[in-house]
Amino acid sequence: MSATSTAVARPKKSVPGGSKSGGAKSRGSKYSHKQLWFGALAWVIAIVFVLPYVEMAITALRPKDELTGSGYLPSRFEWANFVDVWDKSTLGSNLKVSLLVAGMSTLLVLVVSLPAAYYTARKRFRGRGVFLLLVLITQMFQPTSLLVGLYREFYILDLLDSYWALVLVNGAFNLAFSVWILTAYFSAIPVELEEAAMIDGASRIGALRRVTLPLAMPGIVTAVIFTFIAAWNEFTVALVLVTTPDKQPMTVGINSFLGAYRVEWQYLFAGSVVAIVPVVILFAYIEKHVVSGLTAGSVK
Structure with a gap:
């Protein structure tokens, strides 16, 4: 065969x-x-x-003559319901009380739980495990089961029908959760970071403020939001300990629209819409910190 012969193509x-x-x-x-x-x-x-929540907002804007109607949307939106609910009730004062009680309770919990959790995380003292177990066990108790004792105690202290009774109760019953979660966060932060800061001249308080607290901020924010929401939603203790209408929080104030013979549904739902706005704003503002706080430690 010649050199110019064609090559046979190989199949691919x-x-x-x-x-x-x-x-x-x-x-x-x-x-x-x-x-x-x-x-x-x-x-x-x-x-x-x-x-x-959509149904709640629609009912809050529903005219009085259409409250029992079968239609999902009303023929018109009665925006005056939100004006009337302020004029016909103590809702404005109740909102201020809720903000005061929830804010003061959260501040009280932080002031007590931060040093307690930091000391528990950094010191291996005798009875540390028992202390953490007792902190966790207190979460099993509900304020409702202790109402008689609480009422008697605040009666002796002359704190009935006052803001401080609600602040102390809400702070006490949310303290255990805050101590537990902050102890876990402080334990996860290496102590060598604080020692390095103290070698550079910082004091123990300075190392805590500049190093440890910023690293534990997701846990602190998580404790804040849970404490605030728990204090904001508390109803039973406030109903028993506070009897003056303008000193009651929102949860009890809204209950005044439930009458013996009729229910002002439009005002009840309008007050409910107003009650959830501060919590929604707070949660939307620090939501990213809450998510990081709840998922911290899930990835090693």
């Missing part, structure tokens, strides 16, 4: 399962479908949880 090897780009495209498309299904499921769950 076929790649099992198709081309590489086709397989990647298929995998990418499959992943997109999975994302789509998870997104749709998340929207369905979100709508289910949001619908009661």
